[in-house]
Amino acid sequence: MKKNKNLHSFLPLVIIIIISAAFRFIYLDRIPNAISGDELIYPLTAKSVVLTGRDMTGAWNIFNALIFRYPPNQQQAELPYFLHLPFSGIFPFSLFTAHLPFAILSIGIVILLYIITQTLFGTPIAFATGFIAAINPWFIVMGRTGYESTPATFFYLLAFVFILKAQGWKVVWAAVPLLLAFYSYIGTKIILLPFVIVSLSFAYIKNKPKSLKPYVTLLATCIIIVIIYMILINISSGMRINDIFLPNDQIVTDLVNEIRRKSVVFPYTNLLINKYSIYAKLLFEKLIRIFSLSYLFVEGDRFFPVRGFSFFYIIDSISIALGILFLFAKRKIYFFLLSILVFIGTLPHLFFKLSGDFSGHLAFMFPFIIMLAGIGIKEIIFCMAKRWSMIFGSIIIIIYVCSAFYFGYIYFFVHPLQEYGDFHMHVLSRYLALAKQKNIPILLYSSTNRDFLNKYLFYTNSLSKETIRSLSLSNINDSFDLNGVSFRGCIPINNASANQTIIMDAICTPSTMNSYHSISRLTDGGHIYNIENDILCQKHNLKQYPNKITTYQLAIDAINEQAFCETYISKN
Numbered sequence: 001m002k003k004n005k006n007l008h009s010f011l012p013l014v015i016i017i018i019i020s021a022a023f024r025f026i027y028l029d030r031i032p033n034a035i036s037g038d039e040l041i042y043p044l045t046a047k048s049v050v051l052t053g054r055d056m057t058g059a060w061n062i063f064n065a066l067i068f069r070y071p072p073n074q075q076q077a078e079l080p081y082f083l084h085l086p087f088s089g090i091f092p093f094s095l096f097t098a099h100l101p102f103a104i105l106s107i108g109i110v111i112l113l114y115i116i117t118q119t120l121f122g123t124p125i126a127f128a129t130g131f132i133a134a135i136n137p138w139f140i141v142m143g144r145t146g147y148e149s150t151p152a153t154f155f156y157l158l159a160f161v162f163i164l165k166a167q168g169w170k171v172v173w174a175a176v177p178l179l180l181a182f183y184s185y186i187g188t189k190i191i192l193l194p195f196v197i198v199s200l201s202f203a204y205i206k207n208k209p210k211s212l213k214p215y216v217t218l219l220a221t222c223i224i225i226v227i228i229y230m231i232l233i234n235i236s237s238g239m240r241i242n243d244i245f246l247p248n249d250q251i252v253t254d255l256v257n258e259i260r261r262k263s264v265v266f267p268y269t270n271l272l273i274n275k276y277s278i279y280a281k282l283l284f285e286k287l288i289r290i291f292s293l294s295y296l297f298v299e300g301d302r303f304f305p306v307r308g309f310s311f312f313y314i315i316d317s318i319s320i321a322l323g324i325l326f327l328f329a330k331r332k333i334y335f336f337l338l339s340i341l342v343f344i345g346t347l348p349h350l351f352f353k354l355s356g357d358f359s360g361h362l363a364f365m366f367p368f369i370i371m372l373a374g375i376g377i378k379e380i381i382f383c384m385a386k387r388w389s390m391i392f393g394s395i396i397i398i399i400y401v402c403s404a405f406y407f408g409y410i411y412f413f414v415h416p417l418q419e420y421g422d423f424h425m426h427v428l429s430r431y432l433a434l435a436k437q438k439n440i441p442i443l444l445y446s447s448t449n450r451d452f453l454n455k456y457l458f459y460t461n462s463l464s465k466e467t468i469r470s471l472s473l474s475n476i477n478d479s480f481d482l483n484g485v486s487f488r489g490c491i492p493i494n495n496a497s498a499n500q501t502i503i504m505d506a507i508c509t510p511s512t513m514n515s516y517h518s519i520s521r522l523t524d525g526g527h528i529y530n531i532e533n534d535i536l537c538q539k540h541n542l543k544q545y546p547n548k549i550t551t552y553q554l555a556i557d558a559i560n561e562q563a564f565c566e567t568y569i570s571k572n
Helices: 002-025 037-052 061-069 079-084 095-122 121-135 136-145 151-163 168-184 188-205 213-235 240-244 252-261 275-290 293-299 314-330 330-350 358-380 385-419 424-436 450-460 465-473 561-568
Strands: 442-445 480-482 487-488 501-506 517-518 527-532 570-571
Touching: 002 095, 002 136, 002 314, 037 079, 037 095, 037 517, 061 079, 061 358, 061 487, 079 151, 079 168, 079 465, 095 121, 095 252, 095 358, 095 465, 095 517, 121 136, 121 358, 121 385, 136 151, 136 385, 136 442, 151 168, 168 213, 168 240, 168 314, 188 213, 188 330, 188 517, 252 275, 275 330, 275 517, 293 314, 314 330, 314 358, 314 385, 330 358, 358 385, 424 442, 424 501, 424 517, 424 561, 442 527, 450 480, 450 487, 465 480, 561 570
Parallel strands: 442 487, 442 501
Antiparallel strands: 480 487, 501 527, 517 527, 517 570
16 A cells, blocks of 8 residues: 555656656657757767867867866867767767757756655645646757756756755755756856855755754855856956956947937936946846746747747746746745746846847746746646636646647647758758768868868768868868868869769859759758759759658658658759
């Protein structure tokens, strides 16, 4: 009987894990069907470290990341290099291995949210929160990419679990996930101390420990981490410290001067219009934008690539509002806790120089907003008579299921055709890989050869000791040779020999070129690369416009030559 009771207690969490895994693992080898440049640097560097002990330039080793040193011309976060070592570092490159560690951590975020909510509010709210997190658009999309916000959110939440549940000196163990969180994402380093202070203050009120020493020790440890970081980045000329938005920023100064210049003479102009008043105004405008309903529930931003969706479902707005009202009315300490944690989550964006929207900096606030939604759902269902609670509960579940189903359709069957992450470069890489198998020499004219190189190495799994040595010996600019492909910039086009294929991006293509095949945009059929003397695909049944794409054909690196050519290559 006791065993059955234990099984029943774990059943809600098991259900949530299954739902989370389904949304994060299905088609992970092909959706998203390309990888962005910011994501790509990590698996490439991890593979290079496994092969040679250093990055591709030979100037950096992975332990430099521990002292906040980065590969040349890169200023990415530190921990993701280590996360990729047992995946892309060891196994052949693929979209699956590049995204797998982040998908696992994304499921971990859902589990941690369940545990935190259960600790604070009990199992019913924990189940509602976990369910919403499992199907939340933001967590699904980010969990299927290689962006740093996922590990940062995971480790901050893990530290929160330690702080809430650990007794006595065990709370100091929270320093481990806090350090990992600090290494996970440059954008969220700024929240370390505010998060620790708020978390420890709440845990002290809730747990009433006999001694403050463990809490002071943990806080002191975090302060030391921040001090060491500041010293090290100052030694290295500040690195990305200049990205912090402060009152003396040139943007503020220019705006102050402009307003004063366009104002009628007034004795108190300098008192009203100065860098501090304008700075406060700009911060407030950012804050209002962050919490605007249209931004959170309708529009989203360019960083969040799924068109027609924002970070939350429309139904979430009602759940969140009810959760806020309930907490404020009945459990004010929890209301202030979640409100402060949500506000802390806005700090990376508030104090970043970027003036536009960038949801990646807001990653830490999303878990606690979802917690509010879980509280709201529970209150809708349990604060009514039993008959009405069943009716309203069923309606809410149906709305959420329909929302998740529609999001799944858009994400898995519409989003892949939106050219995310320069998908055309993935197609071109596959073409070059198939041409190499048949020893077809390729002459590639492109204005983006340097950007394309990393993606080509990834998609064709061409990174090896020999490749790294060859690239290090070459002066990589617009012109270089690699794996039978001659990469050239937009220089005058020569006629191809009988056994040579010339590929030109649309910018380089001369107007006199008449007969060619093309790699086209999936969105509108516009030509991106034109192929002259196409030896690889000429014998296949090519059409003027690409065929309709199936999920099978999205696995572009696995389909055969005929399927590839007839799907992705069109004739003029």
